[in-house]
Amino acid sequence: MKAYGAEFLGTFWLVFGGCGSAVLAAAFPELGIGFVGVSLAFGLTVLTMAYAVGHISGGHFNPAVSIGLFVGGRFPAGKLLPYIVSQVLGGLAAGGVLYLIASGKAGFDLAGGFASNGFGEHSPGKFNMQAALLAEVVLTAFFLIIILGATDKRAPAGFAPIAIGLGLTLIHLISIPVTNTSVNPARSTAVALYVGGWAVEQLWLFWVAPIAGAVLGALAYKFVGSDNKR
Numbered sequence: 001m002k003a004y005g006a007e008f009l010g011t012f013w014l015v016f017g018g019c020g021s022a023v024l025a026a027a028f029p030e031l032g033i034g035f036v037g038v039s040l041a042f043g044l045t046v047l048t049m050a051y052a053v054g055h056i057s058g059g060h061f062n063p064a065v066s067i068g069l070f071v072g073g074r075f076p077a078g079k080l081l082p083y084i085v086s087q088v089l090g091g092l093a094a095g096g097v098l099y100l101i102a103s104g105k106a107g108f109d110l111a112g113g114f115a116s117n118g119f120g121e122h123s124p125g126k127f128n129m130q131a132a133l134l135a136e137v138v139l140t141a142f143f144l145i146i147i148l149g150a151t152d153k154r155a156p157a158g159f160a161p162i163a164i165g166l167g168l169t170l171i172h173l174i175s176i177p178v179t180n181t182s183v184n185p186a187r188s189t190a191v192a193l194y195v196g197g198w199a200v201e202q203l204w205l206f207w208v209a210p211i212a213g214a215v216l217g218a219l220a221y222k223f224v225g226s227d228n229k230r
Contacts, residue, residue, distance in 0.1 A: 003079070004086040006057035010049040011090035014061050015190040018042035020098050022115040022180075039172035042181070047165025054161060062184040063087055063207075068144040068214030072222055074151075084186075091190030099194050114191045116199040117182040117206045125177035132179045133209050139171045140183040140213030141220065148221040182206040183213070 021041035025033045033041070050059040058075070060066045063084040069075035095114075102108050113122070119132035127135075146167040150160040168183075175181045182188045188206035192199035 003057040006053035007086040008090035010061040011087040011186050012094040013049050014045040015091045015094035017045035019115040023102050035176045039169050042172050043165040043169030046168050047161045050161035064210035064214040068218040071215050072218035087186040091186040095190040110195050114195050116191045116195050117180045117188045118202050127178045135175050135178045136209035137213040140210040141217035144214045144217030145221050183210050
């Protein structure tokens with residue numbers, strides 16, 4: 001239960017910090033943090049919580065990561081569903097808190113997207129579904145390669161959260177214009193359910209693509225990162 005609680009808290013912080021920066025600070029009059037600031041915020045959420053509770057739960061904070069770690073032989077099947085449920089609930093709780101804060105400003109409207117992921121007309125750069133799907137698959141695959149490599153017993157100890165956090169920052173720098181960046185079904189669900197409508201209709205892609213990418217990334221690392229001495 002402590003591990004599930006840690007995943008809840010970690011995913012809460014990821015959604016609240018990452019999506020919160022996008023909703024509250026990205027376009028703040030004259031002093032907005034923009035895409036770079038939001039990218040850094042997402043990376044910092046993972047970096048900080050990986051150090052804070054990673055030793056309790058492993059610091060997944062993402063259903064796709066949990067599935068990828070299972071495929072990579074790093075995570076038991078019996079914990080997979082409870083981890084995913086904890087992550088989704090943590091994200092939804094963060095989305096609720098963020099909504100209460102954001103709605104305290106006059107003129108707030110969920111029609112603005114509430115940091116939801118989307119494609120086509122709902123992509124920040126108007127990228128189509130195929131582009132969004134490809135971006136999410138490729139970026140999640142490399143995210144898993146980074147995670148598996150940084151946490152390999154042969155990697156330098158103690159630096160994994162830094163590599164993973166910076167990896168997620170880079171992923172956001174690349175893909176915010178394409179999909180608003182998911183690579184995390186819990187993050188996508190956390191805000192889409194509050195927006196409803198188009199955000200829920202397009203949510204399937206932000207479950208399917210990250211999970212597919214995570215599986216591909218795990219398989220790729222098993223191939224290139226296998227220890228022949230074992």
